[in-house]
Amino acid sequence: MSISLSFHQAAEVNMDFITKKEIDLVALLQKSHCPSAGAVVLFSGEVRNHNIGKSVRYLEYEAHTNMATKMIAEILLAARNRWSLSIAFAQHRIGKVKVTESAVVVITASVHRGEAYASNRYIIDRIKHEVPIWKCEHFADGTKEWGGNCNCAKDTGDVNKHLYEFESV
Amino acid sequence: MSISLSFHQAAEVNMDFITKKEIDLVALLQKSHCPSAGAVVLFSGEVRNHNIGKSVRYLEYEAHTNMATKMIAEILLAARNRWSLSIAFAQHRIGKVKVTESAVVVITASVHRGEAYASNRYIIDRIKHEVPIWKCEHFADGTKEWGGNCNCAKDTGDVNKHLYEFESV
Amino acid sequence: MRIQVFAVLKTFFKKEFELKARINTIAELRTHLRVVNPDAAAVLELCRFAVQDEFVTDQYILTGNEHIVVIPPSSGG
């Protein structure tokens, strides 16, 4: 599912917020230069070869694509308005993702650098806590485990209330 | 001047911290994936078409290349040690830089995203405040003006004491 | 009502199934699923529910014709 976002030229390239294909960091970065922006920040969340002491073979991501797409669009719009961004874009991959490959990318651009960093962090934190996307780790020993990274409800007592890192920095 | 930094594979590509050539963001990003890192942050400081209400034609950067190179190496090493980074790299362009072109790039990679963002901000803030690099703005009206962005001495009373944004976030 | 589950919940339930029992609210549905499969109790406590792809609260009233999605804690990124 695609949504047209005029504030990123990637609109014409590949605008799926959720994609089964490899994330094309290079194509996205090349499209992220804007005459009015002085700062571009690109975050890439990549698959590590280890987690909690275990060797990782690959990850597998699953999403509720329809809900996830709508939520990412809302998060990008909120970020864009809050920090007057020139560019706000995010893409999350689903399916099997190998070590060193990108599972998620966030790109922000703004007049000054403070806004580009802050909004980038805001977007990735909200995606990780709120958007219906899940990770299954496949370990070298043949075992697998579904992640449940958002533990906020244990502290907030409400599955809809989250504790964001971007608020604590 | 080149320095070999084994913690970035770009060592083999283009390791000048100060360069007269166009910054090759794509080549640098492509070299920035590391099996042990889960987070990569790339910051690109780009030339805007406006500043303090004036239309900008292009910028011209000058550096004390020898001192700047040594200082950037020290800053990268400090960041790498403080946040246990897999990758810490920065490159600043000198000479004429046109609107939307990158004047400076900083790339960091770490196990978790918090460190990649924080160290990236630390590196760019220290480069901007401390490293002997200067910008001359060439405006559309034909005038030009040398920047003196680091005004910290006015508050700290010491040209060697700086107030960093990374400390306030 | 039609129930669709994701991620770790597929370990405990079929990916999608029809539920005929008389269930009046999301809170009752959460309890029902826990009773059907006690092993899923811990994760069900942390799940969000969506009806027609919109998040709903525990108080949401069900008529029986809904498509309900059970959403475990996010672990994207």
Place this chain on the structure above:
Amino acid sequence: MRIQVFAVLKTFFKKEFELKARINTIAELRTHLRVVNPDAAAVLELCRFAVQDEFVTDQYILTGNEHIVVIPPSSGG
């Protein structure tokens, strides 16, 4: 001693020049440059000085054979 200036200082001084005057410290050099060119006074107050490419303080003692770099506030990025 040999003096090298950068950026905005090139508006006030030659890019590189020899200084024959008897100057004993960096503080004295700062004053000397201000006297030679009062228009540069404001920026000279904010400049750092380096001898042999290492930063030095105002108290640093000069012998007369140094290569001294006058460094205006950074404005990279």
